[in-house]
Amino acid sequence: AQRVTQPEKLLSVFKGAPVELKCNYSYSGSPELFWYVQYSRQRLQLLLRHISRESIKGFTADLNKGETSFHLKKPFAQEEDSAMYYCARGGPGGGNKLTFGTGTQLKVEL
Amino acid sequence: DTGVSQDPRHKITKRGQNVTFRCDPISEHNRLYWYRQTLGQGPEFLTYFQNEAQLEKSRLLSDRFSAERPKGSFSTLEIQRTEQGDSAMYLCASSSYILAGGTGANVLTFGAGSRLTVL
Numbered sequence: 039a040q041r042v043t044q045p046e047k048l049l050s051v052f053k054g055a056p057v058e059l060k061c062n063y064s065y066s067g068s069p070e071l072f073w074y075v076q077y078s079r080q081r082l083q084l085l086l087r088h089i090s091r092e093s094i095k096g097f098t099a100d101l102n103k104g105e106t107s108f109h110l111k112k113p114f115a116q117e118e119d120s121a122m123y124y125c126a127r128g129g130p131g132g133g134n135k136l137t138f139g140t141g142t143q144l145k146v147e148l
Numbered sequence: 149d150t151g152v153s154q155d156p157r158h159k160i161t162k163r164g165q166n167v168t169f170r171c172d173p174i175s176e177h178n179r180l181y182w183y184r185q186t187l188g189q190g191p192e193f194l195t196y197f198q199n200e201a202q203l204e205k206s207r208l209l210s211d212r213f214s215a216e217r218p219k220g221s222f223s224t225l226e227i228q229r230t231e232q233g234d235s236a237m238y239l240c241a242s243s244s245y246i247l248a249g250g251t252g253a254n255v256l257t258f259g260a261g262s263r264l265t266v267l
Contacts, residue, residue: 042190047188081258081259081260081261082191082239082258083257083258084255084256084257087255124190124191126190128254135193135196135204136191136193136256137193138190138191138192139190140188140189140190141189141190
């Protein structure tokens, strides 16, 4: 079974500190990997995906196939980054069925 | 088009009753997904449609659950004889296929969800 593991339920950092949200996935070929974010009282939305190699809102995520990880990073946390973050992987053959991790609540304190 | 719409937003029902949720996807998206999310968990895949065809169903989708997308536009998810364990947020998403860097991926746009409470 495909698995996505997010080991931290809650991550609390101070404003301006670096952030790293961990994500590990079960190995199966070349998966599609995503980070979704849910801000308070808003719907779940895509933050970024690994194939686009882009930085969104200062966040980046690098796929490490050796460690089967896709950690989300930001050098300087902002208060507006406080949200629930979900790592997700696509199924074989193009990502039709996403498997989500249990999520990490990021709290940025002033 | 204001994105993916779900109705109702909240539903409280008694055990044994039937409930139906509706999802209106983004109009140009041909794929539609249903997910279920319980407290402290990430969304869990239930089923998905490409146009009107239901292409995959999770083992989570017991016989009491049925989903339809009759004209390839809106979709309904019906739960018959509800049980307390069915209490959850039911999320709908639709997707477009995006090409980037020579590969494609389905990027899901989620609705706000329908929260079900079974008493």
